[in-house]
Amino acid sequence: MYIHNLNSVLFNFGIFEIRWYSLAYIFGILLGWWLGRKIINFKVQSDNIKFNLADFDDLVSYIIISIILGGRLGYVIFYNLSYFLENPLDIIKIWEGGMSFHGALIGITISTYLFALKRKIKLFFLLDVVCCVVPIGLFLGRIANFINAELYGKPSNLFFAVIFPLVDNVPRHPSQLYEAFLEGLVIFLILNILIFKKNIKSGVCSGLFLILYGVFRVFSEQFREPDIQLGYIFNLFSMGTILSFFMLFFGGIIIFKANNEKFI
Numbered sequence: 001m002y003i004h005n006l007n008s009v010l011f012n013f014g015i016f017e018i019r020w021y022s023l024a025y026i027f028g029i030l031l032g033w034w035l036g037r038k039i040i041n042f043k044v045q046s047d048n049i050k051f052n053l054a055d056f057d058d059l060v061s062y063i064i065i066s067i068i069l070g071g072r073l074g075y076v077i078f079y080n081l082s083y084f085l086e087n088p089l090d091i092i093k094i095w096e097g098g099m100s101f102h103g104a105l106i107g108i109t110i111s112t113y114l115f116a117l118k119r120k121i122k123l124f125f126l127l128d129v130v131c132c133v134v135p136i137g138l139f140l141g142r143i144a145n146f147i148n149a150e151l152y153g154k155p156s157n158l159f160f161a162v163i164f165p166l167v168d169n170v171p172r173h174p175s176q177l178y179e180a181f182l183e184g185l186v187i188f189l190i191l192n193i194l195i196f197k198k199n200i201k202s203g204v205c206s207g208l209f210l211i212l213y214g215v216f217r218v219f220s221e222q223f224r225e226p227d228i229q230l231g232y233i234f235n236l237f238s239m240g241t242i243l244s245f246f247m248l249f250f251g252g253i254i255i256f257k258a259n260n261e262k263f264i
Contacts, residue, residue, distance in 0.1 A: 001171055004164045008148040024144035025067075028137030033060050035133045039195055043125075046198045055119055059126060062115050066107035068094070074103010078239055080229055097150070101138070102243040108134075124203040124258075131209035132191045139184025146176035153178075153223045175224035182216035203258035210251025214244040 011018040033056075040056055043049050075098040076084045076091055084091050112130060116123040145151045149164040153173025161171035190212065191205050218241050226238040233242060 001159065002162045002174075004149055004162050004166075006147045006149070020147045021141075021144040024140035025137070028140045029060070029064060029067075031136045032133035033057075035136065035192075036060075036129050039129050039132055039192075042196055043129075049125070051121070051125070055121060056126075056129070058119075059112065059115050062111040063108055063130070066111035067104045070107015070110075071099035071101070071104035074100030074106060078103065078243065079227055083229070101141075102240075102247075105247075122202065124206055124254075128195065128202060128205040131206050132188075132195045134209070135184045135188035135191070139180050139188065142176045142180035142184060146174060146180070151176055152225060154225055156223075172225075173223040175220055178223060179216070179220045182220060183213055187212045187216070201258045203254050207251045207254030207258055210247040210254065214247035214251060217241070217244040217247075 008021065009017045009019055010023065036056055037053055040051055040053060044051055072091065072094055078100055080098070090096070108130060109127070112126050113123055115121075116126055149166045152162075152164050152167055153175030155170050156173045157171065158173070160174070162174045163169055163171050187209065191209060194200055194208070195205050221238045221241045221244075224238070224240075226232055230239055232238060
């Protein structure tokens with residue numbers, strides 16, 4: 001049994017604070033940018049693909065904006081729409097928390113599509129690279145969720161259960177760590193083993209990311225408390241589970257198309 005006593009603030013300078021969650025975003029983006037360049041260099045050399053690395057550097061700027069806007073709007077729409085309709089100014093208060101992975105995913109997909117269209121680059125070449133680096137951010141983000149004692153799990157009597165004093169004195173599943181391991185580490189290893197193979201079909205890594213994340217998220221949601229304001233929809237599914245079902249559906253379509261035709 002572990003009693004959670006971690007501080008969400010790493011450094012407090014009085015005027016401003018440095019929080020673990022902010023660092024997770026910063027390092028997730030920086031490490032993702034670094035790895036993305038490595039993947040592209042490999043593809044250029046092994047598959048004779050012509051690509052200007054400066055384009056990927058520019059794409060990262062699009063992605064940063066889409067993560068913030070998509071993540072926030074996703075939370076607003078999917079998780080607390082009625083509240084924000086009554087309090088629209090609170091939508092911009094990102095510092096108070098409230099970001100959605102599924103919303104960020106939609107934002108990243110749209111911005112990457114627009115970027116690929118503008119630069120005349122194959123969409124799924126970019127999306128495959130992005131999907132291979134996203135698990136870095138997922139891993140760091142879930143660790144930050146654990147440090148913040150948020151998105152905590154259901155009650156548990158397992159020996160490694162965690163008590164979050166800021167929540168209650170009930171031992172709970174460390175569901176944030178389950179997700180860090182599955183959505184972050186496991187997906188990262190699988191996709192990066194695949195992407196560094198020669199001549200892997202375009203779109204495979206993107207489709208596989210959607211499927212793997214969808215499966216792991218649905219599994220993890222069984223151990224995680226649903227959002228208080230939503231509870232279970234139809235008394236069965238959390239919002240995260242429902243959104244992940246859509247990921248499974250679209251991931252399957254992408255894998256099917258990747259194996260039967262070339263993506264443009």
